[in-house]
Amino acid sequence: MTPQPPGKQDKDAGRWSDLDRPPLSGPALRRALVRPGSLWTSLDVVAATGSTNSDLAARAAKGEVTEGAVLVAEEQSAGRGRLDRRWSAPPRSGLFFSVYLTPRVPMARWGWLPLLTGVATAAALARSAGVDTLLKWPNDLLVTVDGEERKTGGILAERAGDGVVIGIGLNVSLRADELPVPTAGSLALAGAPGTDRDPLLRAVLRSLEDWYAKWQDAIGDPAASRLQETYAAGCATLGRTVRAELPGDAELLGEAVAIDGEGRLIVATEGGGRQPVAAGDIVHLRAAGGGYSGETG
Incomplete structure (x- = not known):
């Protein structure tokens, strides 16, 4: 699905019935994140799509995007996890987005990207959502709900074009009666004091930019960048x-x-x-x- 022009997507997104789940503002996010010297070079918000990973990978394969492209969907109808598992949630109940990266490190170290994304996301959520988030190897984000570990997010990395598309799905305001399976969770169910997705998305992307820079400065070395020890410290596995x-x-x-x-x-x-x-x-x-x-x- 080709992203709608910014004006149309934001106008369409302004029509919502659930006041607890306001739409994201593409222009506001671009002003905050897409700037000279930033990793993020473009940011599109679409009302709905099948999969942000599939869409961004298709654009990367055609050479239509550069490193730092971000694609966000308010709703995904065919979001995917590992082994083609489906990921679905009500509109505007979570963060569903993908980023395109072209690492300038040895390709043998690209396998660290999903783990790096997990570290960056968990760190951002701890700061911005006030929720302790743990990592389940290799690609899940866990929170504690009613004393039990629940999956609240997942990460999927796929080769595309000259780089990698990394998708992140995160349940934010999902209520108990909306859970797809009993073992799922959300930031709201974990007791997050706020579920405003705008600051959460900004925090995750800024944290990802920071960790990606450290990793690249260390030429992808997980020890020198402290990625390996940080992942291990937060890994519930x-x-x-x-x-x-x-x-x-x-x-x-x-x-x-x-x-x-x-x-x-x-x-x-x-x-x-x-x-x-x-x-x-x-x-x-x-x-x-x-x-x-x-x-x-």
């Missing part, structure tokens, strides 16, 4: 017994003990070995009762 569901229908059970220099999860198995997990679904196991908590992802 570490120290937990987990079940890793691996490609090819294989499974691995053990304790998640570290994040290595390639961004892989290191799982210590019963036999004393340590196995890196580069891709797969991770299930956090409960400390008691033998059941499972959280979603795979």
Whole structure:
């Protein structure tokens, strides 16, 4: 879907019935974020689309956008997570956006981008929303609702053109009766004092710009940029017994003990070995009762 001209999109977005969920203002966001010297070079807000990742990736493939392009949707009808899982939510109940980056670091280190985005988003939410946000390896954002960890956001990175499109989906004002699954959450349900999406989006994009600059200045080195240690400090997966569901229908059970220099999860198995997990679904196991908590992802 091609973004509407700024005037039309903002005029259309002004017609809403839920006063608790006002629309985002494209012009205001552009004035705040798109400026000389900033990472962000363009910012479009559309009323609805299938997937901001798909749209921005298509534009990148055609050479229609440069690094720092941001595409925000008030509603997604076909938002995607890892393994093509669907992500949907009521209009204006969350932040659904994608950014286009062309890292000037060795491509072997590009795999850190989803983890970097998680660190930047969690840090921004802690400051701007007043909600403690944890990271579930490799791409989920967790908050605590009624004493339980709930998934409130997800990150999806895809190669596109000469760079990477990174999509972020974040439940902001979603109410209990709107949850797609019982294990989902939102900032509102986690007790956020405010759910104004405008300052939240600005905070996330500024935090992402800051972390991206540190990472690039360190030539993508996760240790030198402190990305590796910061991710580990905020990762709810570490120290937990987990079940890793691996490609090819294989499974691995053990304790998640570290994040290595390639961004892989290191799982210590019963036999004393340590196995890196580069891709797969991770299930956090409960400390008691033998059941499972959280979603795979």
